[in-house]
Each structure stands twice: as C-alpha cells, then as structure tokens.
Amino acid sequence: MSTTLRRAVAEDAQTLSALGARTFTETFAHLYPPEDLAAFLAYAYGLERTQRDLADPDKASWILEKDGTAIGYALAGPCDLPHPDVQADHGELKRIYVLKDHQGGGNGSRLLNTVLDWLEKDGPRPLWIGVWSENFGAQRLYGRMGFTKVGEYFFPVGQVRDLEFILRRG
Numbered sequence: 001m002s003t004t005l006r007r008a009v010a011e012d013a014q015t016l017s018a019l020g021a022r023t024f025t026e027t028f029a030h031l032y033p034p035e036d037l038a039a040f041l042a043y044a045y046g047l048e049r050t051q052r053d054l055a056d057p058d059k060a061s062w063i064l065e066k067d068g069t070a071i072g073y074a075l076a077g078p079c080d081l082p083h084p085d086v087q088a089d090h091g092e093l094k095r096i097y098v099l100k101d102h103q104g105g106g107n108g109s110r111l112l113n114t115v116l117d118w119l120e121k122d123g124p125r126p127l128w129i130g131v132w133s134e135n136f137g138a139q140r141l142y143g144r145m146g147f148t149k150v151g152e153y154f155f156p157v158g159q160v161r162d163l164e165f166i167l168r169r170g
C-alpha cells in the first residue's frame, strides 16, 4: 500500500491530537520532568485545541497515512512567533512531525513541500518557522528549503524554558 498525504478535516481531530502527543513525546520527552511534559501535552495537543485549529479557516493541517494509519502530520497558518518583523500577512509552519519508524525516507520533505506550497498559494510571502536550538536535523531540512536564522526566543514547556531559533524565508 502507498503513503498518502491529504488535508485534515474536522473528523481527524482525535487522530491528530493523539499523533501530536505521541510524536512530541517520541521526540522530546527526555528533555522534561514528567509533570511538565504532561501539562504541556494536555494544553498543546488536547482535543479542544486541535478542533479549534481544524475549524480555523486561516490554518491548515495535513495527515500522512500509510496503509490507512496516520504516520505524520503538519500544521500551518498565520505567523505568531515573537519577532519584531512578523506581520499579520506572514505565514508559519507551526508543526511538522513524522513517527520515528517512518523518518528518513522523504516523508518529511513531502509534507514540508506541501505546506510551503499552501502557504504561498497566493504568491510568495515571508514564511517563518520556530525550531528547537538543538534540533539540528530539522534545521538542516529547513536550511535546504531556504530558511535562515533571524532570531531566538524561549519557549515554555511546563516550568522548563527551551531556547528556540526563529527562521525566516523571503
């Protein structure tokens, strides 16, 4: 069976919420005390927030499925990163995650290209991404797509503050 990529719809909320929590845990759980991780997962990947994102006409989510099972997703929309040059009409890749067992085979690039095309469907414009300062793999991927570092900020996960890089293209 093949791997398919499609826009997510309201009925995907439960799947996206669960996959979001699972992929964040797979990638970053080792960085945080369990109580900070649990609080963050409930807030950032809860069903309610996922439903709100799916209902927002300015945002879009995608699901990557293999044999009918979700293995990756992405979320994009207006940029709300804390940088003085961000303007209301700028776009942002907010999340992109592929389950560990399915990484490294082009799935992430496929997702990313689809998101970037959607963000620029009405023409080129400044695009932004926030990425953990030590996520070197993702930074390489974004660098290949033309993103460069223009700032930094601290992202709260429970009581922990992560240093995030702010990347921009265009």
Ligand SMILES: CC(C)(COP(=O)(O)OP(=O)(O)OC[C@H]1O[C@@H](n2cnc3c(N)ncnc32)[C@H](O)[C@@H]1OP(=O)(O)O)[C@@H](O)C(=O)NCCC(=O)NCCS
Residues within 6 Å of the ligand: 027, 096, 097, 098, 099, 102, 103, 104, 105, 106, 107, 108, 109, 110, 130, 131, 132, 135, 136, 137, 138, 139, 140, 141, 142
């Ligand atoms: C980033 C990610 C979506 C890329 O998906 P993928 O299917 O591995 O991507 P592709 O196979 O198309 O491309 C591979 C590129 O992704 C990056 N990459 C590979 N493994 C990665 C990992 N574990 N974490 C982050 N980036 C990774 C590298 O740039 C790699 O290219 P390289 O090997 O030439 O350096 C995926 O690795 C992932 O979900 N990582 C964990 C979550 C994450 O870091 N998300 C980004 C948060 S800002």
